[in-house]
Amino acid sequence: MRNLIDILDLSVEELDELMATASDIIEHPARYSEACRGKKLATLFFEPSTRTRLSFEAAMYELGGNVLSMASANSSSAAKGESVADTAKTVSCYADVIAMRHPKEGAPLVASLNVSIPVINAGDGGHNHPTQTLADLFTIKREKGEIRDLTVGFCGDLKFGRTVHSLISALARYTGIKIVLISPVELTVPSYIMTDVLEKNNIPYEQTTDLLSVMPKLDILYMTRVQKERFFNEEDYLRLKDSYILTPDKLKTAKKDLSILHPLPRVNEIAVAIDDDPRACYFKQVLNAKYMRMALILKLLEVKV
Amino acid sequence: MNIDSIKNGFVIDHIPAGCGMEIYQLLGLDDLDCSIALIKNVGSRKMGKKDIIKIDCDITFNMDILGYVDPGITVNVVREGKIVEKKTLDLPKKLVNVIQCKNPRCITTTEQELTHIFRLTDPEKRVYRCFYCEAKAK
Numbered sequence: 001m002r003n004l005i006d007i008l009d010l011s012v013e014e015l016d017e018l019m020a021t022a023s024d025i026i027e028h029p030a031r032y033s034e035a036c037r038g039k040k041l042a043t044l045f046f047e048p049s050t051r052t053r054l055s056f057e058a059a060m061y062e063l064g065g066n067v068l069s070m071a072s073a074n075s076s077s078a079a080k081g082e083s084v085a086d087t088a089k090t091v092s093c094y095a096d097v098i099a100m101r102h103p104k105e106g107a108p109l110v111a112s113l114n115v116s117i118p119v120i121n122a123g124d125g126g127h128n129h130p131t132q133t134l135a136d137l138f139t140i141k142r143e144k145g146e147i148r149d150l151t152v153g154f155c156g157d158l159k160f161g162r163t164v165h166s167l168i169s170a171l172a173r174y175t176g177i178k179i180v181l182i183s184p185v186e187l188t189v190p191s192y193i194m195t196d197v198l199e200k201n202n203i204p205y206e207q208t209t210d211l212l213s214v215m216p217k218l219d220i221l222y223m224t225r226v227q228k229e230r231f232f233n234e235e236d237y238l239r240l241k242d243s244y245i246l247t248p249d250k251l252k253t254a255k256k257d258l259s260i261l262h263p264l265p266r267v268n269e270i271a272v273a274i275d276d277d278p279r280a281c282y283f284k285q286v287l288n289a290k291y292m293r294m295a296l297i298l299k300l301l302e303v304k305v
Numbered sequence: 306m307n308i309d310s311i312k313n314g315f316v317i318d319h320i321p322a323g324c325g326m327e328i329y330q331l332l333g334l335d336d337l338d339c340s341i342a343l344i345k346n347v348g349s350r351k352m353g354k355k356d357i358i359k360i361d362c363d364i365t366f367n368m369d370i371l372g373y374v375d376p377g378i379t380v381n382v383v384r385e386g387k388i389v390e391k392k393t394l395d396l397p398k399k400l401v402n403v404i405q406c407k408n409p410r411c412i413t414t415t416e417q418e419l420t421h422i423f424r425l426t427d428p429e430k431r432v433y434r435c436f437y438c439e440a441k442a443k
Contacts, residue, residue: 105411
């Protein structure tokens with residue numbers, strides 16, 4: 001039995017295998033429509049989410065399985081003070097696989113240590129969000145053909161953006177990747193991402209506060225939202241929330257085949273006018289996420305199609 | 306300054322100056338009844354200044370705590386007034402219930418019964434990270 005807590009739990013070969021399965025699901029959906037018949041996915045969401053929870057649930061339904069859903073901490077025993085371990089143990093009596101989102105970092109790991117069914121980290125605080133990374137990698141692969149020889153820019157909140165941390169860690173294992181980190185000084189990536197991930201893997205990277213100056217060199221631009229829920233101080237949030245807003249004007253110097261990604265939800269950091277630009281890939285990412293979650297569920301449940 | 310030699314116990318030597326009190330607290334020496342001496346800023350040829358702790362009773366303590374504070378610390382085991390063993394330390398690969406995670410978003414801050422675990426992620430820089438949230442130990 002395996003879990004997915006951190007994107008590094010999966011080898012590059014396993015990532016390739018998941019992406020191959022996801023591509024096969026896109027081409028032959030009917031083959032997979034009964035693959036998880038009789039299996040149940042429990043989505044335990046202790047923090048609000050629309051996209052991730054519905055994506056997991058849609059993924060399981062499209063595999064012919066069923067879903068047990070807990071949509072908020074208020075509607076669970078967590079509101080009565082139940083521990084993550086106890087909640088997970090209880091749910092493991094009903095379900096075959098758990099997808100858990102929790103505001104506390106490390107909560108899905110705690111769950112996985114206490115149950116005998118697979119646990120998927122669906123986001124833990126500002127820490128990790130590996131299934132978003134699966135969607136990001138799959139989107140890059142589908143848009144660029146291969147995940148190699150790419151300059152990838154990350155823009156916005158790089159400090160608390162868990163999707164950024166997971167994607168950088170994942171990309172560090174591919175060849176020819178260059179990273180450009182674009183953020184206000186207050187929201188730069190944590191130092192361990194630079195020392196333990198980028199420098200350790202000899203990944204060339206640069207840090208800047210100026211998006212326009214680096215725009216022409218980017219193959220991928222990964223935009224992020226400044227997340228209100230990660231700030232303890234509203235003043236800081238208000239000061240930084242509009243730091244980087246992508247508008248059609250700013251794309252004038254960008255490559256014709258740039259791919260713009262965003263983990264969503266978007267607030268105002270990408271102007272709606274960009275949605276019709278063929279370089280906008282963020283809604284494709286949403287769809288790709290569902291296919292990668294289907295592939296992941298199949299792998300963790302060891303279902304062969 | 307005269308401090309009696311001990312009969313049965315331990316001399317924790319080569320503690321970096323200023324770290325004696327931290328070790329005193331981490332080892333929970335406050336709870337012991339026996340004679341304990343914490344000597345600060347002792348002159349040392351090797352270290353310039355060092356701290357020393359003498360414990361005049363036979364207790365068991367977590368050597369990982371000492372290794373975490375400084376692997377250069379030595380522990381002399383004293384029996385009947387004589388040093389019978391000199392223990393050297395390694396930087397522990399894992400710390401269990403030695404330090405607590407300071408990240409306010411870590412699951413260990415709300416679930417008190419969880420074991421506090423830190424793993425050595427960079428031996429060269431002596432970096433320990435929380436097993437749960439990967440925050441660096443402070």
